[in-house]
Amino acid sequence: MNSFATFGNDLYTGKRSFDIVGRQKLWYTVSAILLVLAAVGLFGRHLNIGLEFRGGSEFRVSSISNTDNFEARGKSAIGSLDTGSDVIVTKIGDNTVRIQTEKFENALSDKVETALSKEFKVSADKISFSTVGASWGQSVSQKAITALIWFLVLVSLVLALYFRTWKMSMAALVALAHDLVITVGIYALAGFEVTPASVIGFLTILGYSLYDTVVVFDKVRENTLAAEGNGRLSYSQAANQAVNQTLVRSINTSVVALLPVATILVIGSRLLGPGTLLDLSLALFVGIAVGTYSSIFIATPVLADLREREPAMQELKKRALRFQSAQARRAGAVPSADENPTEDASPQDVTRVPSASSTSTTGRAMHPYVQTGPRNQPKRPPKSKR
Amino acid sequence: MAINPHNRGPLRTLSVLALLVLGLYGLLGAVSTWGEAQLTPKLGLDLEGGTQLILKPKIIGNEKISEGQAQKAVDIIRARVDGSGVAEAEVTTQGGGNIVISLPGTPDKATVASLQKSSQLRMRATLVEGAGAPTPVPTATPTATPSATPPAKGTSTAPVTGKPKATSTGTVTTAPKSGFPPALAAATKPAPTATATPAATATPTTSKSPSTAVKPKNASDLAWVTPELEKAFTALNCANPKSTEDIVDDPNKPMVTCSTDGRAKYILGPAEVFGTEIKDASSGQKQTQSGSTGEYEVRLDFNSAGTKSFCDLTSRIVSLPAPRNQGAIVLDNRVISNPVPQAALCAGNASITGNFTSASAKVLADQLKFGALPLSFGLLTQDNISPTLGGDQLRYGLLAGLIGLLLVVGYSLFQYRALGLVTVSSLLIAATLTYGLVTLFGWSHGFRLTMAGVTGLIVSIGITADSFIIYFERVRDEVRDGRALKAAVETGWVRARRTILISDAVNFLAAIVLYALAASNVRGFAFTLMLTTIVDIIVVMLFTHPLLSILATTQFFGEGHKWSGLDPERLGARTVTYAGRGRVTIAARRAAAQGNQS
Numbered sequence: 001m002n003s004f005a006t007f008g009n010d011l012y013t014g015k016r017s018f019d020i021v022g023r024q025k026l027w028y029t030v031s032a033i034l035l036v037l038a039a040v041g042l043f044g045r046h047l048n049i050g051l052e053f054r055g056g057s058e059f060r061v062s063s064i065s066n067t068d069n070f071e072a073r074g075k076s077a078i079g080s081l082d083t084g085s086d087v088i089v090t091k092i093g094d095n096t097v098r099i100q101t102e103k104f105e106n107a108l109s110d111k112v113e114t115a116l117s118k119e120f121k122v123s124a125d126k127i128s129f130s131t132v133g134a135s136w137g138q139s140v141s142q143k144a145i146t147a148l149i150w151f152l153v154l155v156s157l158v159l160a161l162y163f164r165t166w167k168m169s170m171a172a173l174v175a176l177a178h179d180l181v182i183t184v185g186i187y188a189l190a191g192f193e194v195t196p197a198s199v200i201g202f203l204t205i206l207g208y209s210l211y212d213t214v215v216v217f218d219k220v221r222e223n224t225l226a227a228e229g230n231g232r233l234s235y236s237q238a239a240n241q242a243v244n245q246t247l248v249r250s251i252n253t254s255v256v257a258l259l260p261v262a263t264i265l266v267i268g269s270r271l272l273g274p275g276t277l278l279d280l281s282l283a284l285f286v287g288i289a290v291g292t293y294s295s296i297f298i299a300t301p302v303l304a305d306l307r308e309r310e311p312a313m314q315e316l317k318k319r320a321l322r323f324q325s326a327q328a329r330r331a332g333a334v335p336s337a338d339e340n341p342t343e344d345a346s347p348q349d350v351t352r353v354p355s356a357s358s359t360s361t362t363g364r365a366m367h368p369y370v371q372t373g374p375r376n377q378p379k380r381p382p383k384s385k386r
Numbered sequence: 387m388a389i390n391p392h393n394r395g396p397l398r399t400l401s402v403l404a405l406l407v408l409g410l411y412g413l414l415g416a417v418s419t420w421g422e423a424q425l426t427p428k429l430g431l432d433l434e435g436g437t438q439l440i441l442k443p444k445i446i447g448n449e450k451i452s453e454g455q456a457q458k459a460v461d462i463i464r465a466r467v468d469g470s471g472v473a474e475a476e477v478t479t480q481g482g483g484n485i486v487i488s489l490p491g492t493p494d495k496a497t498v499a500s501l502q503k504s505s506q507l508r509m510r511a512t513l514v515e516g517a518g519a520p521t522p523v524p525t526a527t528p529t530a531t532p533s534a535t536p537p538a539k540g541t542s543t544a545p546v547t548g549k550p551k552a553t554s555t556g557t558v559t560t561a562p563k564s565g566f567p568p569a570l571a572a573a574t575k576p577a578p579t580a581t582a583t584p585a586a587t588a589t590p591t592t593s594k595s596p597s598t599a600v601k602p603k604n605a606s607d608l609a610w611v612t613p614e615l616e617k618a619f620t621a622l623n624c625a626n627p628k629s630t631e632d633i634v635d636d637p638n639k640p641m642v643t644c645s646t647d648g649r650a651k652y653i654l655g656p657a658e659v660f661g662t663e664i665k666d667a668s669s670g671q672k673q674t675q676s677g678s679t680g681e682y683e684v685r686l687d688f689n690s691a692g693t694k695s696f697c698d699l700t701s702r703i704v705s706l707p708a709p710r711n712q713g714a715i716v717l718d719n720r721v722i723s724n725p726v727p728q729a730a731l732c733a734g735n736a737s738i739t740g741n742f743t744s745a746s747a748k749v750l751a752d753q754l755k756f757g758a759l760p761l762s763f764g765l766l767t768q769d770n771i772s773p774t775l776g777g778d779q780l781r782y783g784l785l786a787g788l789i790g791l792l793l794v795v796g797y798s799l800f801q802y803r804a805l806g807l808v809t810v811s812s813l814l815i816a817a818t819l820t821y822g823l824v825t826l827f828g829w830s831h832g833f834r835l836t837m838a839g840v841t842g843l844i845v846s847i848g849i850t851a852d853s854f855i856i857y858f859e860r861v862r863d864e865v866r867d868g869r870a871l872k873a874a875v876e877t878g879w880v881r882a883r884r885t886i887l888i889s890d891a892v893n894f895l896a897a898i899v900l901y902a903l904a905a906s907n908v909r910g911f912a913f914t915l916m917l918t919t920i921v922d923i924i925v926v927m928l929f930t931h932p933l934l935s936i937l938a939t940t941q942f943f944g945e946g947h948k949w950s951g952l953d954p955e956r957l958g959a960r961t962v963t964y965a966g967r968g969r970v971t972i973a974a975r976r977a978a979a980q981g982n983q984s
Contacts, residue, residue, distance in 0.1 A: 012866050062775050096775075130769040151899040155892060162888050197838065200900065200911060204845075207896025207915075211849070211889045215856060218885040249859040255797055256855065257848030260790025264844055267786040277783060280841045280911065 011244045018247070021240035024301035031178060031298055038185020047188050050195035051100055051132060053141070059099040059112060060128045064120045073119050074099045144199045148206070152176075155210060163221060171303035172213045175294040179209045183287045192282060201283025208257070208284070209291035212250070213299045219246045220300060224307075227316065228386070229378045232324070234317035236304040243300050254292040261285045312385055392872070392939050396932030403815070403928035410822040414829075423829035427821070430836030430910065431488050433780040435773030439487040439498065441763040460485055461752070463501060463763070476832065484766065501763065507661030507717045507754065508637060510654035511699060512724060513611055514619065515709040517650065608710075610640040610655055624648040645721045652721055654714050658699045661717075663692025667754035669747035672739060682742035684751045686735060693734035701730030717753050783840040790844055794851050802858055804942070808933055809854045816850050816918070816925045823917055835910065842914030849893065850922045854930055856889075857882040861934070875938045879931050886926055894919045 010016035020027075051058055064070070074089035074097055088100040097120065113127050152173065159169040183205060187194060219242040227238035261284045268278035307313050380386070417423040431438045443459035463485050464477045476488040487501065624644035637657035644651045665687040672683040688696050703711050704727050712724040725738045738750070791813065799806035820843065827833035860882035864874035897919060900912035937943045 012863055060772075060775060062772065062778070128770050128772045128775050130767065130771075131765070132767045147899050147902075150902075151896060154895055154899065158891065158895065200838075203900055204896065204911075204915070207893050207900075208849075210892045210896070214889045214892055215885055218888065222881070245863070246859075249855055252797075252801060252855045252859070253848075253852045256794050256851045257845075259793040259797060260787070260844045260847045263790040263793065264783075264786045264841065267782050267789070271778075271782050277779070277786075277837055277841050280838065281845075284845060 017244050020243050021236045021301050021304045027297040038182050041185045041188035045188050048191050048193045050193045057101050057131045061120050062096045064095045070097045167306040171299050174302050175299035176209050178294050179290045182290050195279045197279035198283045201280045205287030212295040216246050216295050231319035234320040235307050235313045239304045393936050396935040399932040427824045427835045428828035430834040432771050432837045433776045435771050435776040437489045438769045440766040441485045442766050508657035509659035510714045512709050512712040512714050514653040618642045622651050624651050659695045665689045667751040669751035682747040683737045683739045684747050685737045688734050697732035700727040787844045812930045815929050816921050819921045839910030839914045842911040846918035853886045853926045871938045890919050
């Protein structure tokens with residue numbers, strides 16, 4: 001616990017800094033591999049499409065006192081009616097049996113119910129059944145695609161307006177697509193069943209992934225605006241600092257978001273069996289985990305890459321390098337020239353190394369000026385360049 | 387009691403929240419005492435047990451249906467559900483014009499099939515009329531069912547348009563006219579007085595073109611009445627609301643059916659005018675040259691095909707003896723009106739008058755308009771949840787929520803120490819508000835909490851708690867920068883508020899899009915997500931922040947106690963902090979600590 005707080009402190013002050021933005025190639029490679037795996041899963045193995053998309057019937061018999069040999073018994077109960085379709089019998093929890101059939105005459109369901117209640121010796125009110133027409137799943141996925149398009153358009157607009165740059169929208173959407181493809185890919189690879197509830201879960205992931213990215217970007221914007229003003233950090237360095245400073249929040253948030261979802265997942269899979277609850281929570285669990293990864297390792301590096309290409313940002317980088325080497329020289333600590341500038345690059349840290357011995361120096365960012373001479377006023381670029 | 391002036395603002399904000407909670411629960415209490423609300427959220431079918439049907443309205447031969455047509459479809463279904471006599475059935479619409487019917491218990495197959503039937507309106511000539519209850523004829527076997535009825539499924543597939551009408555008439559005229567036994571004739575005698583249908587009179591608009599009346603009048607010919615029809619007619623008991631469910635409305639054949647109120651039954655000739663041939667129907671007060679008469683009428687407009695068929699029908703039956711001079715308007719297998727034309731009506735419009743009230747005229751006009759819209763309904767899903775399974779789902783869902791909540795509480799206490807208690811109390815306030823709102827929406831908008839909704843609530847625990855995490859981390863950042871807690875809370879709040887608002891806005895947007903476009907019952911998920919996002923903002927603004935501001939003035943938090951979660955020393959603020967009034971917080975303590983060591 002203590003170490004975690006210290007960890008947070010070090011990340012905030014820059015004493016410990018993970019070079020996340022600088023190693024973007026590594027993360028891109030990792031994600032590329034994941035994406036290829038997802039694509040292999042999608043096109044090689046295909047998704048395990050649920051009953052709701054194919055159409056069919058499902059019966060659930062609960063409170064069975066004796067589930068021995070449930071599979072043969074379920075099949076014989078249905079088979080006696082000779083529906084001529086495949087019958088899948090699964091056991092859920094301790095005392096529930098699920099029977100799925102395809103292409104089922106709706107009118108026969110009464111007879112099946114009677115047969116099942118006789119076979120498993122339960123009263124008819126312990127049997128649930130649902131029938132899904134084949135067009136149902138189609139209409140759900142169609143709606144989902146419409147929802148997706150609307151959501152993307154609206155969110156890009158809102159983000160572009162809020163952050164005043166389309167590049168942030170862009171980077172957020174790249175992370176979003178990344179999350180979605182990987183989540184669906186995991187579904188394909190693991191063979192999880194895709195139901196309309198999972199589709200809704202995927203859509204919710206979009207919201208969560210963006211939510212997470214927005215929190216990080218808000219800090220990025222704050223830090224980079226400051227950097228543009230004082231010219232001490234390049235865009236990438238400022239963005240990296242932001243990611244590091246929000247890392248503790250990202251970890252805490254993910255843990256807090258995953259805990260309830262994981263609870264549903266465990267209870268759902270152990271006690272309830274497949275259903276809305278389990279489908280939604282599984283999609284969310286996978287999506288939240290991937291979303292946290294992408295908001296840290298994908299969204300911010302992509303943003304930094306996009307912004308670093310701007311001439312103004314190149315200029316800022318040069319200014320920052322000049323400032324940092326001058327700062328290092330003045331402080332007496334000579335960082336070797338070939339050292340990666342993004343590491344240990346925050347101004348606080350550069351100044352704090354010598355000041356740690358002296359208790360009279362504060363840790364504030366502006367205090368180096370006090371040591372080095374008259375204080376400069378923060379410079380802001382003209383409005384057109386902000 | 388003296389109030390710290392610093393706390394006045396936060397306390398005012400907190401009292402706003404208290405008023406809000408009190409108002410919410412006061413309203414809830416009021417509507418449950420004097421209204422019909424209940425104090426627990428309404429549960430969806432998957433938690434309570436019951437059957438849910440989702441129907442998709444379709445127009446035969448047409449792909450899309452308009453908003454107004456979808457509304458009509460809902461009206462038709464509502465009328466059918468009410469007519470089927472199921473108590474507490476709910477009919478609602480869902481995105482994309484789908485119709486959701488929720489029934490407690492399990493409906494039998496016939497009910498489901500009757501709900502799906504396509505809506506068809508036709509005009510036929512009346513051949514025989516009788517009282518609604520079965521006639522005590524010794525030959526009539528009560529078990530006899532209409533022999534000519536294939537399974538009810540056939541009705542929905544019967545084509546409405548394009549069939550030549552009364553083409554078979556030529557052969558029927560030669561058939562013997564003897565098929566009208568005395569017993570049956572006697573039974574029909576008292577019928578005209580027994581009918582509750584208004585003694586409708588169709589006002590002659592124009593009566594000309596006698597040349598069109600040359601057509602054979604065979605649709606009114608009694609030769610249509612075969613022995614089977616008679617048997618079916620005798621057996622038909624209109625007092626039983628389900629008696630007409632199995633009747634096949636084949637436009638080329640005569641049919642046996644009841645009036646909508648079940649007081650009369652009829653043998654009708656083949657269909658002559660089809661619903662699709664009605665251009666429009668309206669109701670209103672009858673207008674004459676002298677102005678409004680105060681009498682209500684239903685006006686009908688036909689298209690060209692309809693004008694001709696209607697002309698044929700009226701000009702043929704106008705001279706026939708009762709009851710064969712009555713037309714019969716049949717909607718969904720039942721006679722909704724049986725007007726008697728006063729003349730041959732060939733102008734393409736007609737008006738039906740009788741003992742209409744404003745409301746009953748409107749009902750008939752609407753029914754005639756439905757007829758112009760041959761809707762059928764495809765069954766998208768049927769879900770039947772046994773009460774046992776529903777109860778299990780609810781129990782496990784709540785259990786999952788409780789465990790999830792405890793884990794989140796445990797984690798935040800571990801991470802934020804005493805500050806975690808602020809998270810816990812904020813979550814409790816959020817839960818209180820959400821519970822009240824869900825219950826209230828159940829009363830005002832019929833919102834039912836489904837499994838998907840419960841999942842949404844559980845998922846939202848994490849998202850709500852995240853707002854507090856953003857806030858606390860921001861405050862900690864400010865403390866790390868060396869600010870005193872009071873200042874850190876204010877500065878951190880201004881910055882965190884922006885982040886919380888934009889991230890909640892994105893979340894809310896996602897929920898709205900989901901809600902507007904989700905087709906299935908997962909809509910409950912989007913709704914609870916939407917609700918909890920708003921609750922989250924309310925709680926952070928009106929509870930968490932003011933509470934933290936007040937706590938910042940306490941010694942425990944303000945001076946950064948080891949267990950407060952805001953201990954500056956542990957947060958790495960190794961520098962002097964001027965705490966006001968000449969007090970210096972960290973340096974003083976560190977100096978003291980060092981003094982003790984040396």
